[in-house]
Amino acid sequence: MPVKSVRVGMVDSGVGPEQVLADSAAFTVRDDALWQEAAGPDRLGHGSRIAEVIADLAPESQLYSAQVFTERLVTTAAQVSAAIDWLVQCDVDIINLSLGLRQDRDVLRESCRQALKRGVLICASSPARGEPVYPAAYPGVFRMTGDARCGREEVAYLETPFADFGGCVRALDEQLEVSGASLGCAHMSAHLVRYLGQISGRPRLSEARQWLIEQASYRGPERRVE
Numbered sequence: 001m002p003v004k005s006v007r008v009g010m011v012d013s014g015v016g017p018e019q020v021l022a023d024s025a026a027f028t029v030r031d032d033a034l035w036q037e038a039a040g041p042d043r044l045g046h047g048s049r050i051a052e053v054i055a056d057l058a059p060e061s062q063l064y065s066a067q068v069f070t071e072r073l074v075t076t077a078a079q080v081s082a083a084i085d086w087l088v089q090c091d092v093d094i095i096n097l098s099l100g101l102r103q104d105r106d107v108l109r110e111s112c113r114q115a116l117k118r119g120v121l122i123c124a125s126s127p128a129r130g131e132p133v134y135p136a137a138y139p140g141v142f143r144m145t146g147d148a149r150c151g152r153e154e155v156a157y158l159e160t161p162f163a164d165f166g167g168c169v170r171a172l173d174e175q176l177e178v179s180g181a182s183l184g185c186a187h188m189s190a191h192l193v194r195y196l197g198q199i200s201g202r203p204r205l206s207e208a209r210q211w212l213i214e215q216a217s218y219r220g221p222e223r224r225v226e
Contacts, residue, residue, distance in 0.1 A: 004060070004196075004197050005060055005061070005062055005197075006058065006060060006061050006062070006093050006094065006193045006196045006197050007022065007061070007062050007064060007090065007091060007092040007093045007094075008054055008058070008061045008062065008063050008064065008092060008093070008094050008095075008096065008189065008193055009064045009065075009066060009084075009087030009090065009092035009094065009095040009096065009120075010047060010050060010051060010054070010063060010064065010065050010066065010095075010096050010098075011066045011068055011080055011083045011084065011087070011095065011096070011097045011099065012046055012047030012050055012051075012065070012066075012067070012068070012069060012096075012097075012098060012099070013042050013043070013044040013045070013046045013047035013048075013067060013068075013069035013070070013073070014026070014039050014040060014041060014042035014043075014047045014048070014065055014067040014069075015042055015047050015048050015051045015063070015065050016041075016042055016045075016048040016051075017041070019048065019051050019052070019055065019063070020063070021063050021064065021065050022062040022063060022064050022090075023064050023065075023090055024038075024039035024064065024065040024066070024067065025037070025038070025039055025065075025066060025067070025083075025086055026038065026039040026040060026066075026067035026068075026070075027066060027067065027068050027079045027080075027082045027083050027086070028070065028079070029076060029078070029079060034078050034079065034082055036082065036086070039065060039067045040067065040070065042067075043070065043071065044069055044070075044071075044072075044073060046069065046073060046098070046182070047065065047067070047069070049171045049172075049182075049183065049186075050096065050098050050182065050183070050185075050186040051063055051065070052171070052172045052173075053171065053172060053183060053186040053187055053190060054096065054186055054189055054190045054193065056172055056190075057152060057153075057187065057190035057191070057193075057194075058190040058193035058194055058197070060193070060197050061190075061193050064087055064090050064092055066083030066084075066086055066087055067083075068080055068083050068099075069099075073099075075099070075101075076101075077101055077103065077105035077107055077108040077134070078105075078107055078108075080097070080099070080101065080108055080111075080135070081105075081107040081108045081110070081111040082111075084097075084108075084111040084112065084115055084122075085111050085114075087115075087120075088111075088114065088115050088118055088120060092120060093120065093121065093193075093196050093202075094120065094121040094122075094123065094189060094192055094193060094196060095115065095120060095121070095122050095123070096123050096185060096186060096189040097122065097123065097124040097125065097135060097136075097185070098124075098125050098181075098182035098183070098185045098186055099124070099125055099182070100124065100125050100126065100127070100133025100134065100135075100136055100181075101133060101134045101135075102131070102133060102134075103134070104134050104137070105134070108134060108135055108138075109134075109135075109138055112135045112138045112140070112141060113138075113140075116140040116141075116205070118202075119202030119203070120202075121142065121192055121196070121203065121205070121208055122135065122140070122141045122142065123141075123142045123144050123185050123188055123189045123192065124136035124141050124142065124143065124144065124185065125144060125145065125181040125182050125184070125185040126143040126144060126145050126162055126163045126164075126181060127145065127162060127163075127181055128145045128146070128160075128162055128163060128166075128180075128181070128221075128222075129162055130162070132162075136163075140205055142164055142165065142188065142192075142209075143162070143163045143164045143165075144163065144164065144165055144166070144167065144181070144184055144185035144188040144189070145158070145162070145163040145165075145166050145167075145180070145181045145184045145185070146166055146167065146168070146169035146180025146181050146182075146183060146184030147166025147167060147168075147169070147184060147218065147222060148169055148180070148222060149166075149217075149218050149222060150166060150167050150168045150169070150184075150187070150217070150218070151168060152168045152170075152187065154167075154168065154217040154218070155167060155188070155191055155212055155215045155216045155217060155218075156216060156217065156218040156219075156222075157212070157213050157216035157218070157219045157220075158220065158221050159220075160221050164209075165188050165212055165216075166184050166188075166218075166222075167183070167184040167185070167186075167187030167188040167191070168183065168184065168187045169183050169184055170183065171183060188212070191212065191215065192208060192212070195208060195211045195212075196208075
C-alpha cells in the first residue's frame with residue numbers, strides 16, 4: 001500500500017533556508033499585542049534540528065512551521081496557543097512541540113483540546129524527571145522525552161509519571177545544542193508520521209498509542225548502572 005503524505009506542524013524557532021515547507025508563519029508579541037507575521041530565519045538552530053530529524057525519518061511528510069522563538073528560546077502560552085490554532089487551520093495531522101512551559105494557561109489548554117477534538121495528534125517535550133510542563137501535561141497530549149538507549153529507528157515505552165515514550169537524543173549532525181527531550185520528541189513525532197502514512201482518515205488516540213507501544217524496543221525507564 002502506498003504511503004500517503006502527512007502534514008506535520010512544528011511549533012519552534014523556524015527552519016533553515018535549505019528546508020522545504022508547505023507553509024509558515026510567525027507569532028510574536030509586540031506592543032503588548034499578539035501578531036501573526038511572516039516567518040523569519042531560524043536564528044537559534046533549534047527548529048532546524050527538529051525539522052531535519054522529522055524530514056529524514058519521515059520524508060513523506062509536509063512540514064508547516066509556526067515560529068514562536070526568535071532571539072531566545074523563550075515564548076508565551078498565547079504565542080504557542082495561536083501557533084497551534086493556525087496549524088489546525090492548516091489541517092495538519094500531527095503537531096510537534098519540542099518545548100515546555102512551566103505554567104498552565106487556559107488559552108493553551110483550550111487550543112490543545114480543540115486540536116485533539118479535530119483528531120490532530122500532539123507530541124510535546126517532557127523532562128524525564130521533575131515538575132510537569134505544558135502542553136505535555138494536558139490530557140491526550142503525548143509526553144515525549146529523550147532516551148539514550150534508542151537509535152533513530154527505536155522507541156522506548158516508558159509510562160512513568162513524567163513521560164509516555166522516549167526517542168533518540170541525537171541530532172542528525174550530532175550537534176549537542178538541542179536537548180535530549182526536544183530531539184526525543186522530534187524522533188517520536190517522526191515515528192507517528194510513519195504510522196499516519198499507513199492508515200486512512202484521522203487516527204484514534206488510543207490506536208496511535210498502541211501502535212507506538214508495539215514498536216517499542218525498550219520498556220520501562222532507563223536505569224543507571226553503578
